[in-house]
Amino acid sequence: MRKTILSIFLGLSLVGCNDTPQDEHSENKNAELQKDSVKTNDIASLEEQLKKDGYQTFSYKEGDTTYLMQQYYMVFLKSGPTRSQDSTEAAELQKKHMAHLSRLYEEGYTSLTGPMGDDGELRGIVVFNTATQKEADSLANMDPMVKAGRLVVEVHPWWVAKGGKLK
CATH class of the missing domain: 3.30.70.1060 (Dimeric alpha+beta barrel)
Known part of the structure; x- marks a missing residue:
C-alpha cells in the first residue's frame, strides 16, 4: 500500500515538473493520463507479486477504472x-x-x-x-x-x- 501511494505521489510530482508551457486543460489531461498510467502499472505489478506469492487474482477494466480482484x-x-x-x-x-x-x-x-x-x-x-x-x-x-x-x-x-x- 505504501508503495502504491508513493508511486502515485511520484507520478503526480513528475507531471508537476514539466517545463513545457501548456494551457490548463492540457495540463489537467496530462496529469490524468499520468495518474491512470501509474495506477495501471501499480495494479499490474501488484497482481504479478500476488500471483508470485500464490494468491488467486484477476483484473478487469470497466470504463477508466481497472479493478484487481483477489x-x-x-x-x-x-x-x-x-x-x-x-x-x-x-x-x-x-x-x-x-x-x-x-x-x-x-x-x-x-x-x-x-x-x-x-x-x-x-x-x-x-x-x-x-x-x-x-x-x-x-x-x-x-x-x-x-x-x-x-x-x-x-x-x-x-x-x-x-x-x-x-x-
Missing part, C-alpha cells in the same frame, strides 16, 4: 458441539480466542473480523487474506475456541476488489 477466504465461526464449559472456563477461552484473532490480524492473515449481532448458530465472521483455502482453514482451526469444540469453522472462497472497503 480471492480471500470467508470463515464462518459457528456454534460447536461442546458449549457446556462453565463461566470461568468460557471466559478464559474467550480471552484466548480474542488473543488468537488479534495475532492473526497483526500478522496480516486477516482483514476483517467480527461477531454476529444475534445469538444464532452463526457466531462470527473472519475474512482471511491467505494464498490458499487450506492455510485459512488451518489458521482458523488453531483458534482455542475451535480446539475446545465451542466453535466450528466453515471456509468459503470470496472474491473482492483490492482496496475495497466497507461503507
Whole structure:
C-alpha cells in the first residue's frame, strides 16, 4: 500500500515538473493520463507479486477504472458441539480466542473480523487474506475456541476488489 501511494505521489510530482508551457486543460489531461498510467502499472505489478506469492487474482477494466480482484477466504465461526464449559472456563477461552484473532490480524492473515449481532448458530465472521483455502482453514482451526469444540469453522472462497472497503 505504501508503495502504491508513493508511486502515485511520484507520478503526480513528475507531471508537476514539466517545463513545457501548456494551457490548463492540457495540463489537467496530462496529469490524468499520468495518474491512470501509474495506477495501471501499480495494479499490474501488484497482481504479478500476488500471483508470485500464490494468491488467486484477476483484473478487469470497466470504463477508466481497472479493478484487481483477489480471492480471500470467508470463515464462518459457528456454534460447536461442546458449549457446556462453565463461566470461568468460557471466559478464559474467550480471552484466548480474542488473543488468537488479534495475532492473526497483526500478522496480516486477516482483514476483517467480527461477531454476529444475534445469538444464532452463526457466531462470527473472519475474512482471511491467505494464498490458499487450506492455510485459512488451518489458521482458523488453531483458534482455542475451535480446539475446545465451542466453535466450528466453515471456509468459503470470496472474491473482492483490492482496496475495497466497507461503507
